Amino acid sequence: MTPSELRQTFLDALVHVAPDAEPDALDPDAPLRDQMDLDSMDLLNLVIRLNEVLGVEVPERDYPRLDSVSHAVAYLEGALSARG
Amino acid sequence: MDEVIRKGPPELTPTLPDYARACADFSWDTARAELAGLPGGGLNIAFEAVDRYATSAPERVAFRFLRRGGEVEDLTWAGLREGTARFAGVLEGLGVRPGDRVFALAGRIPELYVAALGTLRHGAVFCSLFAAFGPEPIRTRMEIGAGRVLVTTPALYTRKVAPIRDRLPALEFVLLTGDPNACPEGTLSLTRLLEEATPTKEAAQTREDDPALLHFTSGTTGKPKGALHAHGAVIWHRLSARWALDLHPEDVYWCTADPGWVTGVSYGIVGPLTNGVTSIVDEGEFNPERWYRILDEQRVTVWYTAPTALRLLIRAGMDLPRAVDLSRLRHVASVGEPLNPHAVRWGVEALGLPIHDTWWQTETGGILIANLAAEDIHPGAMGRTLPGIEAAILARRGDALEPAPPGEEGELAIRAGWPSMFRAYLNEEARYRRCFKDSWYLTGDLARRDADGLLWFVGRADDVINSSGHLVGPFEVESALMEHPGAAEAGVIGKPDPVAMEVVKAFVIPAAGRAPDEALRAELMAYARKRLGPAVAPREIEFVTTLPRTRSGKVLRRLLKARELGLPEGDTSTLEEAS
Numbered sequence: 001m002t003p004s005e006l007r008q009t010f011l012d013a014l015v016h017v018a019p020d021a022e023p024d025a026l027d028p029d030a031p032l033r034d035q036m037d038l039d040s041m042d043l044l045n046l047v048i049r050l051n052e053v054l055g056v057e058v059p060e061r062d063y064p065r066l067d068s069v070s071h072a073v074a075y076l077e078g079a080l081s082a083r084g
Numbered sequence: 085m086d087e088v089i090r091k092g093p094p095e096l097t098p099t100l101p102d103y104a105r106a107c108a109d110f111s112w113d114t115a116r117a118e119l120a121g122l123p124g125g126g127l128n129i130a131f132e133a134v135d136r137y138a139t140s141a142p143e144r145v146a147f148r149f150l151r152r153g154g155e156v157e158d159l160t161w162a163g164l165r166e167g168t169a170r171f172a173g174v175l176e177g178l179g180v181r182p183g184d185r186v187f188a189l190a191g192r193i194p195e196l197y198v199a200a201l202g203t204l205r206h207g208a209v210f211c212s213l214f215a216a217f218g219p220e221p222i223r224t225r226m227e228i229g230a231g232r233v234l235v236t237t238p239a240l241y242t243r244k245v246a247p248i249r250d251r252l253p254a255l256e257f258v259l260l261t262g263d264p265n266a267c268p269e270g271t272l273s274l275t276r277l278l279e280e281a282t283p284t285k286e287a288a289q290t291r292e293d294d295p296a297l298l299h300f301t302s303g304t305t306g307k308p309k310g311a312l313h314a315h316g317a318v319i320w321h322r323l324s325a326r327w328a329l330d331l332h333p334e335d336v337y338w339c340t341a342d343p344g345w346v347t348g349v350s351y352g353i354v355g356p357l358t359n360g361v362t363s364i365v366d367e368g369e370f371n372p373e374r375w376y377r378i379l380d381e382q383r384v385t386v387w388y389t390a391p392t393a394l395r396l397l398i399r400a401g402m403d404l405p406r407a408v409d410l411s412r413l414r415h416v417a418s419v420g421e422p423l424n425p426h427a428v429r430w431g432v433e434a435l436g437l438p439i440h441d442t443w444w445q446t447e448t449g450g451i452l453i454a455n456l457a458a459e460d461i462h463p464g465a466m467g468r469t470l471p472g473i474e475a476a477i478l479a480r481r482g483d484a485l486e487p488a489p490p491g492e493e494g495e496l497a498i499r500a501g502w503p504s505m506f507r508a509y510l511n512e513e514a515r516y517r518r519c520f521k522d523s524w525y526l527t528g529d530l531a532r533r534d535a536d537g538l539l540w541f542v543g544r545a546d547d548v549i550n551s552s553g554h555l556v557g558p559f560e561v562e563s564a565l566m567e568h569p570g571a572a573e574a575g576v577i578g579k580p581d582p583v584a585m586e587v588v589k590a591f592v593i594p595a596a597g598r599a600p601d602e603a604l605r606a607e608l609m610a611y612a613r614k615r616l617g618p619a620v621a622p623r624e625i626e627f628v629t630t631l632p633r634t635r636s637g638k639v640l641r642r643l644l645k646a647r648e649l650g651l652p653e654g655d656t657s658t659l660e661e662a663s
Contacts, residue, residue: 018618019610033369034239037216039618040370040396041552041584060400061373 001080007073013049018042028069056080087425089438089461095414098457100327103471110471112503115319119358122289129296129318130168130205131287133357138165145362149194150378152367159194164201167194169283171202176284177277178257180233182207183295187231188343189213189222189240192367195261195274196343199235200353204296207288208233209312211298214344214554215240218617220564221308223248225300228310228510230254235274237261242268292316292503298510299346301446302557304546305638310510313449317350317504318358320450324504325355327470328442328454329386330415336382338364340375340389345554346446347419350504351388355450361386372400380408387413390420392552394427394439395583405434415457417442420553421585422541425463441466443541445527446555447519449504453539466531466539474499476524477533485521488532493542496531497524547641549578551586556620558641561612565590565622568611570598575631575639579624579648590622591631591644600627 001009011023014032021036032038038046046066047058056079058066066072100106120136122128137144142162149157159167180186186203188210190196196212203210211229213222222244226234231254236245238260245258249270257272264273290296297313325331329351337356341347356363364382368374370393379387397404416431416439423441431439443453443466453475455467469475478485479494488494500523509516519526530542549556558576565574573593578586592608594600605625612621632640646652 015606018613019606020613037218037613037618039216039552040392041587041623042618044396044583045623060396061404064371064374 003073003077006076006080007069009053010050010069010072010076013046013053016049017045026069028073031067032069033067050076054080056083087463089428089432089463091438091460094457096332099330099332100456100471101458103456103458103468106327106471112319112472115323115472119319119322122287124289126289127292127315127318128204128207128287128290129315129321129354129358130201132318132322133354134161134165134168134201134205135287137161137357137360141360144360146357147194147197148362148364148382149192150364150366150368150382157194159197164198166283167198167278168202168205169285170278170281171198172206172284172288173281174259174274174277175203175206175208175233177281178233180206180208180257182288182290184208184233185211185229185231185298186233186235187211187213187226187229189215189217189234189236189245190261191215191237192342192348192365193237193261195235197353197365200343200349201357204315205284205287207290207294209295209298210349211300211310212343212349213300214342214617214619216617216619217244217344218613218615218620219244219248220615221560221617221620223251224560225308225310226252226255228300228307229298233257233259235259235261238263238266238268241271290315293507295507297349297449299349299446301346302548302555302560303515304548304557304641305559306515306557308557308560309512309515311446311449311506312508312510313504314507317449318354320502320504321350321354322358323472324450324452324470325351326359328440328451328456329355329388329417330457331356331359331361331386333360335361335385335414336364336412337361337386338366338378338382338384338388340366340370340387340393341419346449347388347390350450370396372397372404376404376408376410379410379413383412385412386415386417388417388419390553391418391423391427392420392584394418394423394430397434398427398430399583402434410435413437416440417454419444419451421550422464422466428461428463438463443467443529443539445529447506447525447527448498448502449506452498452502462538464540466541468537468539473502475533475539477531478521478524478526485524485526490533490535493530493532495545496527496529496539497521498527499523500525547577547645549576549586549588551578551581551588551619552584554619556588561588561590561616561620561622562639564612564615565592565608567615568608570595570604570607572596573631573639575641575644576622577641577645577648579645587624588620588622589624589626589648591626591628593629593631594627 065075138161259274264276339352440455477494479488561576579589632643
């Protein structure tokens with residue numbers, strides 16, 4: 001999966017969980033939390049969704065690494081390549 | 085025989101070592117006499133929380149703020165007095181009068197705590213709104229509360245308040261934190277006002293029955309309810325924190341609740357301060373690793389948290405607690421929804437301590453029922469009434485409510501008159517009256533009491549949803565959904581959830597011409613989240629072609645819930661009449 005496909009997959013998952021997200025308006029480098037309301041249940045649902053579509057298991061301790069679009073894409077890239 | 089977790093001898097004598105004796109010796113006059121009281125008479129929460137210790141222990145840390153960026157900011161009692169006296173001076177300068185409502189909409193930042201106590205010092209009424217609310221819950225609550233002043237951050241103002249400002253006629257002053265040169269039109273800089281203010285010399289001469297705190301909660305129907313509490317509540321804030329949370333003066337205490345909810349004020353601000361105890365305030369969002377690190381690094385001794393957070397910690401596994409030193413923890417308590425026995429047992433394994441469930445409501449203002457530090461724990465029990473509090477289980481006998489025998493289920497009722505009892509639902513006298521029957525406050529919770537006097541939670545008597553410990557009124561959610569042109573009708577219930585206890589689920593009949601498809605689902609979810617915020621908006625939407633209704637036209641949420649759970653629907657004709 002290319003970085004831009006992965007980015008799209010992440011944004012789709014975000015919109016699935018929080019349809020109020022406006023992917024085009026999101027600054028990829030700014031914290032998501034400063035741009036929209038996401039609570040811990042949303043984050044949990046986002047991780048579950050990412051697992052469904054990518055098969056990537058995000059452990060609780062890594063949740064902070066999904067705090068912005070860029071960070072999340074980099075993290076998922078790493079997780080996918082580690083899986084091989 | 086119920087399961088019992090036996091405790092070893094305590095490290096420190098509990099603040100309530102002998103329950104039976106404390107009950108026998110209890111008097112409200114004694115409880116009152118333990119407060120300082122205003123010079124010249126009267127009672128003021130801020131005076132008890134701030135001035136009292138600013139005189140006796142000025143350099144002691146009242147709040148240790150763990151800021152989002154990782155910085156640590158200590159606020160001493162002397163600093164807190166200076167800040168709150170300045171904030172009161174700001175209100176004075178703006179012409180804010182006793183009883184006027186001052187709202188706050190902010191995360192757990194120092195300014196929020198200063199505003200809360202400064203407002204009380206001034207004699208005005210403080211109301212904090214959860215920062216994750218969307219514009220609609222903010223507007224409704226500020227309208228009911230007729231807020232004259234709002235303290236918030238520039239980002240929250242721009243996103244959530246500016247769009248509704250023209251519909252808040254009572255709102256005169258918006259005070260923004262942060263850079264004084266970055267305040268949009270129609271707002272004032274709190275930073276600059278605090279710098280320029282003349283600190284007020286003394287706390288306002290409030291009396292026990294003067295209004296102090298406003299907290300919103302949700303009912304089954306109608307608008308949110310503004311529960312009003314008086315300065316006299318401090319008698320119980322102090323004593324219940326001391327007893328139920330086993331607070332000792334040398335403790336380091338961490339209440340994880342946000343001041344946007346009642347726990348974050350009664351036990352995140354007033355309870356610890358009036359006991360002279362240092363509090364940790366974590367600005368960041370929930371994160372298991374950081375939370376364990378805080379418990380370890382800040383040497384937390386007493387921790388008050390919530391079942392949803394505990395369940396998320398349980399999910400995060402045992403490696404995290406094993407990697408930190410939690411040996412300083414002495415007492416762990418929980419509130420928000422009934423704590424399941426599994427979580428109580430998990431506490432023993434992960435924290436080395438069982439977790440003490442406590443029970444109370446926005447209306448009760450403080451903890452009334454608790455598992456006590458000095459007693460063994462029966463996992464799953466609510467606990468027992470604190471000394472001074474009388475509870476009954478009332479069962480319906482025809483038209484009357486009568487005390488039920490031990491073991492029988494009924495509505496939990498509390499003998500009215502304890503000092504932190506709510507004094508009104510703002511502008512809704514009839515609704516307030518309906519909460520009382522004879523001399524009892526009816527809690528709306530169903531419970532039973534066993535032969536040993538322990539109370540056990542059974543369920544809610546109404547349709548209010550408990551999601552992550554926050555009460556959500558189904559009507560508020562239904563109303564928001566039905567304002568979307570894609571929804572013709574909506575019925576909202578709490579769907580059982582392993583983490584949040586319940587999540588908000590909506591059943592929606594699409595408007596004529598709209599297909600019940602994914603696009604409409606996403607549109608409705610987005611609309612509801614934007615208006616209500618994630619804590620209130622539905623997390624699940626199911627399209628239906630009809631909604632069960634009573635003859636008078638109310639949605640039969642109980643029937644929706646029974647269907648959701650696959651339970652027998654019962655005799656629907658009875659249900660219709662029971663509306």
